[in-house]
Amino acid sequence: MHNELKGVHFMDIQLKKEDSSRWIIPKTGAMRVPGLIFSNERLIKDIRNDQSLVQVANVATLPGIVGHSLAMPDMHWGYGFPIGGVAAFHPEDGIVSPGGVGYDINCGCRLMTTMIRADEIAEDMDLLVSALFRDIPSGIGSRGAIRLSNKAQDKVACMGAAWAVQEGYGERDDLERTEDRGTMEGADPTVVSERARRRGSDQLGTLGSGNHFIEIQVVDKIHDSKKAAAFGLSKGQLTILVHSGSRGFGHQICDDFLKKMGSKNLCGSYRLPDRQLACAPISSDPARQYMAAMACAANYAWANRQVLMHWIRKTILATLAIAPRELGMKLLYDVCHNIAKREQHTWEGELMTLYVHRKGATRALPPHHPLLPEVFRDTGQPVLIPGDMGTFSYILAGAKGSMEQSFGSTCHGAGRVLSRSKAVKMAKNRSIFSELKNRGIIVQSRGKKTLKEEMPDAYKDVSQVVEVVHQAGLATKVARLRPIGVIKG
Amino acid sequence: MPNFSIIDHTADLGLKVWGETLEKLFENAAASMIQLVVKVSAALPSETVEVKVFGNDPEDLLVRWLGEILYLFEGEKKIAVNSRVTSISRQHLDATLQMIPYDPDLHELLSEIKAVTYHLIRVSQKEDRLWEAQVILDL
DSSP states (O other), rough: OSSSSOOOOOSSSOOOEEEEEEEEEEOOOOOOOOOEEEEHHHHHHHHHHHSHHHHHHTTSSTTTTTEEEEEEEEEEEESEEEEEEEEETTTOOOOOOOGGSSSSOOOOOOEEEEEEEHHHHHGGHHHHHHHHHHHHHOOOOOOOOOOOHHHHHHHHHTHHHHHHHTSSSSSSHHHHTTGGGGGGGGOOOGSSSSHHHHHTTTTTTTTSTOOOEEEEEEEEEEOOOOOHHHHOOTTTHHHHEEEOOOHEEEEHHHHHHHHHSSSSSSSOOOOOOGGOOOEEETHHHHHHHHHHHHHHHHHHHHHHHHHHHHHHHHHHHHHHOOOOHOOOOOEEEEESSSSEEEEEEEEEEEEEEEEEEEEEEEEEOOTTTTTOOOGGGTTEEEEOOOTTSSEEEEEEEEOOOHHHHHSEOOOOOOOSSOOOHHHHHHTTTTOOHHHHTTOOOOOEEETHHHHHHHHHGGGGOOOHHHHHHHHHSSSSEEEEEEEEEEEEE | OOEEEEEEEEESEEEHHHHHHHHHHHHHHHHHHHHHHOOOSSOOOOOOOOEEEEEESSHHHHHHHHHHHHHHTTOOEEEEEEEEEEEOSSSEEEEEEEEEEEEEEEEOOOOOOOOEOOTTOEEOOTSSEEEEEEEEEEO
């Protein structure tokens, strides 16, 4: 047998249904805590077919994990942690794991609202998609128009989106509307390798490839009119969603620290069930250095999305030949979905600092959480959930249940259901471009295979994913967005 | 028989590679990864680079070896069109890489590999003495 992976175990994972949106993996063997999966009958069927349940159980064996090893309804097979995995660790005996964040540190979404009605510019859509495709560097190995000197790169790494705003890419108010105000504390560029610097030196302001995209959308349905109004959303309005991360800079930082932590046993008698779960005790030097380097990459990603937004605004203004006031483009929110953070949570009746890893999961702070800016105090934090390029995306608001059940986390997207090669096989002799065009979606893509790899059939039904977190009380539906133009890497 | 095949993984890409010797296995792994990343038309290598790679065991060595070649491409914009492993042990290898500079007008990019992962990494020798490796690449 040449075409199968060795060492995969599909069996011996017990899954118990708790209720219509929760499944438990009971604590067995080396697991320190049970697994808890937010899902429904339909989505759980796909999960049973891949390795992600084993990965939830593996994460449950990590030292100092508290509560449950969690997984969101969009979960799928990753490497080490499942995609859609959340785990929190105790500061005294817990660990930090670069694999619990992933290679694309602070991969995330940014949503901009406008004052334009989508039907007013229907005729300009071809032009607009072409202009964005031309102006925004995207695709494999995309290089930006910004070349960072070592000194400038240090500033990006320390300041994040605040650096971009200082350099004229956007406005101060944008920072209020970015998770952590676009700057993660504790960044230290001296722990970042020369290799990471090299890879990051010319990639700021680039979209990347694969599942990264810019989407032009129309607000298609309002689920919660009060919160939608507070978010500045109304039916028929044009919105723009960006999905990108920390590019080669973040990939290299993750890679460097996985090797550093994997090369010697830093966790005493603990035996890794998967080498990709390499980790270090929170108080150790490697863990401290990783958190400082990861913060640099998180900041790079926030600066990246801030720059991308600025260029998108410029291109739209030039293409539609309108004034900034007419476009009225405003950042609704920027939120990341690959990160490890020191956060305050109530654990066993006590308020304490925990190290929360989110790998393909979004922070979802409920109303009145102390970290929320004034503007979102009564609504809860906006949560951005992109679907595949043929269906909907959703805007949710963080809800109380997230603090009670998932360390303030919810899902991050549709989640893949087909591998890239299966998707390409399935799309053979089909024109994804024409299929989408028939559905009123104009697409341009840099990579030849990207459209097939990323076709709608390759993803889970995002509406089902969102329904689960809504029912489970992690985040509530506010509005649904329908794509009309897509720029893929 | 081809010396590598692609294996399905939901998010990423798995690679299975074979070689008659451990040296060949590592050379084939490098060639197959480059084949996934970039399409190189006939070109004369313009530079030779000597690399030394250290690892804890053959699996770690393979991840670091492929990581080295990936970095040369991503960081230095150089494509390793050919590699020769001149000496190898369980924890160390020396190799000579023949490189060409990446030119976006000449070379078509095929996939962006973020990193070489340790997930399900394997290096083993089968009963027929053929070496086999499996590695998952993060796309």
